[in-house]
Amino acid sequence: MxxxxxxxxxxxVVVLFGVSVITFVLVRAAPGDPxxxxxxxxxxxxxxxxxxxxxxxxxxxxxxxxxxxxxxLQGDLGRSIESxxxxxxxILDRLPTTLELSLVAIIIASIFGVIAGIISAVRQYSAVDYxxxxxxLFGVSMPVFWLGLMLLFIFGVKLGxxxxxxxxxxxxxxxxxxGMYVLDSIITLNGEAFIDSVKHLVxxxxxxxxxxxxxxxxxxxxxxxxxxxxxxxxxxxxxxxxERVVVFKHAIKNALIPIVTVIGMNIGLLMGxxxxxxxxxxxxxxxxxxxxxxxAYDYPVIQGFTxxxxxxxxxxxxxxxxxxxxxxxxxxxx
Amino acid sequence: MKTKVKAIAAIVILAALLAGCIGQKPDKEVKPVIxxxxxxxxxxxxxxxxxxxxxxxxxxxxxxxxxVRYKGSTTxxxxxxxxDWTVSTxxxxxxxxxRQGVQFHHGYGEMTADDVVFSFERQxxxxxxxxxxxxxxxxxYMFSDIDYVEKLGTYEVAIHLKxxxxxIMTSLAMFTVSIVSEQAxxxxxxxxxxxxxxxxxxxxVEWVRDDHITLKAFDDYWEGxxxxxxxxxxxxPDPSARLMxxxxxxVHGIEHVDPQHxxxxxxxxxxxxxxxxxxxxxxxxxNCGEGYEDANGNGKWDEGEEAGPLPGAFEPFQDIRVRxxxxxxxxxxxxxxxxxxxxxxxxxxxxxxxxxxxxxxxAGYEYDPERxxxxxxxxxxxxxxxxxxxxxxxxxxxxPVPTEIAEAIQADLAAVGITATLFTEDxxxxxxxxxxxxxxxxxxxxxxxxxxxxxxxxxxxxQDKATVGTAGNIGFKKNPEFQELCDKALATYDQAERASLYxxxxxxxxxxxxxxxxxxxxxxxxxxxxxxxxxxHPTSRKFFYPVWVEEEEEGGEGLGTLLVSILxxxxxxxxxxxx
Numbered sequence: 001m002x003x004x005x006x007x008x009x010x011x012x013v014v015v016l017f018g019v020s021v022i023t024f025v026l027v028r029a030a031p032g033d034p035x036x037x038x039x040x041x042x043x044x045x046x047x048x049x050x051x052x053x054x055x056x057x058x059x060x061x062x063x064x065x066x067x068x069x070x071x072x073l074q075g076d077l078g079r080s081i082e083s084x085x086x087x088x089x090x091i092l093d094r095l096p097t098t099l100e101l102s103l104v105a106i107i108i109a110s111i112f113g114v115i116a117g118i119i120s121a122v123r124q125y126s127a128v129d130y131x132x133x134x135x136x137l138f139g140v141s142m143p144v145f146w147l148g149l150m151l152l153f154i155f156g157v158k159l160g161x162x163x164x165x166x167x168x169x170x171x172x173x174x175x176x177x178x179g180m181y182v183l184d185s186i187i188t189l190n191g192e193a194f195i196d197s198v199k200h201l202v203x204x205x206x207x208x209x210x211x212x213x214x215x216x217x218x219x220x221x222x223x224x225x226x227x228x229x230x231x232x233x234x235x236x237x238x239x240x241x242x243e244r245v246v247v248f249k250h251a252i253k254n255a256l257i258p259i260v261t262v263i264g265m266n267i268g269l270l271m272g273x274x275x276x277x278x279x280x281x282x283x284x285x286x287x288x289x290x291x292x293x294x295x296a297y298d299y300p301v302i303q304g305f306t307x308x309x310x311x312x313x314x315x316x317x318x319x320x321x322x323x324x325x326x327x328x329x330x331x332x333x334x
Numbered sequence: 335m336k337t338k339v340k341a342i343a344a345i346v347i348l349a350a351l352l353a354g355c356i357g358q359k360p361d362k363e364v365k366p367v368i369x370x371x372x373x374x375x376x377x378x379x380x381x382x383x384x385x386x387x388x389x390x391x392x393x394x395x396x397x398x399x400x401x402v403r404y405k406g407s408t409t410x411x412x413x414x415x416x417x418d419w420t421v422s423t424x425x426x427x428x429x430x431x432x433r434q435g436v437q438f439h440h441g442y443g444e445m446t447a448d449d450v451v452f453s454f455e456r457q458x459x460x461x462x463x464x465x466x467x468x469x470x471x472x473x474x475y476m477f478s479d480i481d482y483v484e485k486l487g488t489y490e491v492a493i494h495l496k497x498x499x500x501x502i503m504t505s506l507a508m509f510t511v512s513i514v515s516e517q518a519x520x521x522x523x524x525x526x527x528x529x530x531x532x533x534x535x536x537x538x539v540e541w542v543r544d545d546h547i548t549l550k551a552f553d554d555y556w557e558g559x560x561x562x563x564x565x566x567x568x569x570x571p572d573p574s575a576r577l578m579x580x581x582x583x584x585v586h587g588i589e590h591v592d593p594q595h596x597x598x599x600x601x602x603x604x605x606x607x608x609x610x611x612x613x614x615x616x617x618x619x620x621n622c623g624e625g626y627e628d629a630n631g632n633g634k635w636d637e638g639e640e641a642g643p644l645p646g647a648f649e650p651f652q653d654i655r656v657r658x659x660x661x662x663x664x665x666x667x668x669x670x671x672x673x674x675x676x677x678x679x680x681x682x683x684x685x686x687x688x689x690x691x692x693x694x695x696x697a698g699y700e701y702d703p704e705r706x707x708x709x710x711x712x713x714x715x716x717x718x719x720x721x722x723x724x725x726x727x728x729x730x731x732x733x734p735v736p737t738e739i740a741e742a743i744q745a746d747l748a749a750v751g752i753t754a755t756l757f758t759e760d761x762x763x764x765x766x767x768x769x770x771x772x773x774x775x776x777x778x779x780x781x782x783x784x785x786x787x788x789x790x791x792x793x794x795x796x797q798d799k800a801t802v803g804t805a806g807n808i809g810f811k812k813n814p815e816f817q818e819l820c821d822k823a824l825a826t827y828d829q830a831e832r833a834s835l836y837x838x839x840x841x842x843x844x845x846x847x848x849x850x851x852x853x854x855x856x857x858x859x860x861x862x863x864x865x866x867x868x869x870x871h872p873t874s875r876k877f878f879y880p881v882w883v884e885e886e887e888e889g890g891e892g893l894g895t896l897l898v899s900i901l902x903x904x905x906x907x908x909x910x911x912x913x
Binding site for chain 2 (some may be wrong): 030031032033036037038039043044045046047050051054082083084085090093094145149152153156157160161163164165166167169170171195198199202279280281282283284285288289297
């Protein structure tokens, strides 16, 4: 096991090197000039030249890469061309927002997705099954921005239940510790901020959870159906175990493996969904940040962000693989 | 058992939280007036000399001030940090007497001539210690006529010009030359942009990126403290979400109202719409193929500087009848009605009506396809021709939906026999390529900088700006008569005389028809009906100093809080019970 993890860690370095080179080249191969974007539509040629000089945009690409990777290895991803702020600071500032949103969304999606999937599988071909699967289909096909706006319109404007956007109402004070406001308000025992931040989180996390919830429900259903047809389940039923014990104690454990994979993959997909969700719900998260950076040709940000997330993904993948060992004793890494 | 303990612990913590929440309710005390403005994006940086985007400006314009400022909602100039000024007889030196006793925010002390010199010099002097910290993109083309700025006394500075330039006074009201604290710049160095210190009505408090920027009323403001205690700029990128935030009174005002939402705001008694014709113009430039290379670098088209043939020069456009035919063929009123949703006015000349020098006698080229066909036939193109039509890849205030507008123009041209092929590319490249004259005809526009006619006419349509590769005039038409009028106006400090020169220049420009003017789009702001005193400004800059808010009824904690509480408590209770 130790050897396996070590091997994977070596692979991680290779993967990250590849990612850094590919991003670096791709970003520069795309048409567009950060200097033009930075200096505005009618900047003089002199100004443009000065900016290109300042950010080494005139150097050969390998020189630019060496300058960048040398700094990156020391943990310095450089400063954003657009905002002049350190890329690392900017990512860390926005990470808690996205993390909080994604975590809540994936929890909602997993709980309701798995429950819906199990019910659907146990009552296969019943009205419940059909309506859950129809709902799942509907959920997968729903555009997130449309859903987000509808949620806002119904629960925000018409019913006045939840705020329209942002993370905290102006005037509500909260000491920031982790940057995840719900967590911070619990740590500091700040009731007002707790209620307020939860209220701000409800609609965006529902909007973000819909698609993964639907995928998880479908995956759970098919995985459960397969398991429920296995011989050992029939034996258990024959032994006279109650259906509840059969399903929740014995079937679900084996059905869980593909579901965990799907949930793991969805954490990645959530980042994509987060761009729209963050835009509509006015959340200062990473999704919107990277989208803006790409539109502004902000090279250091795009590179730094990609590297940061490639690392995160590889690590999450590794962790998922390790978790398998605990869920399924048959899996061994040698 | 263990889970039960955990559940009980959780309930206790939550109960404590909620109790805290209810207990914290303050007694009736004087509540600070908080004004929240829903912006479409975050500021980029907060150094006034180093950014040009509207989002950064709307924050900075309430923190910093310049020597002069605009009077109310006009583009005329009045005193601000300078009390008065005199122009030397050779028109090359303007001497300013500074207002005494003006304080910088955060205890940075009194504003003096040193701060003024610093704010200018750091931009033009490459050897200045602060110069490397910014790009100073605006200095090059708005202030290059300034030679240097000189301190004459603690409260006296002189601006020396390279050549007489009457528009420089209007330019001095621009954000680029706002006065920043030299001491603060020394303290913060390259991070000044995140810690701005000015003399304006509001001082900087907090910036949570992509979320909000908080300013508070500056107690020692020289004109008296603002009526708003706290001014918060909250980022709400989606236009529909912005409207909803206004409807639910989460914000007091919003910018960039979507044209589709105008009626909703107008019909809601709780809301108000404030609009004005924006200081912008959207046009289609017809590449006549006459550019020059400024070999001696004097910014003028001198004898013998003609460039070779432009890559996109389109021969038929050299015939004035063809250019006029295109102007007649495009149905501008229909475009304004359908694609700007009425939130614009048809443009008939090269600058918006809010500027002095606008020529009301010009009727422009009315929509007349028959006349267009006739003109084409007269020019020898009875069956039209094929042309490539460049359209912008991004939305700008002057062209909110560029692709749709381009398609409408394409259809109009087809109706008179001209086959236009649409072409676009990424925005940065688009700007570079049009400046190099690679287009046959191209959409582009302009939002004014300082409210001076020179900033439209000279920058966009003069032959001196037809420099291949860096052209402002992408119609590439040599027009000595127009150039002469612009030059004359710039050397005239008398406003009435300048106005009449610009009126004449506008007439010449429209007659030559190197550009077909489409529209001036409106700027629309939405506010709660309880907000008073806001003065909309033609430059789209936003000044919140005069704003005050009517006292409003305190709302209850709301159903949402109740719902969240029930959900949280119910969930935990259920969990505990099952265990």
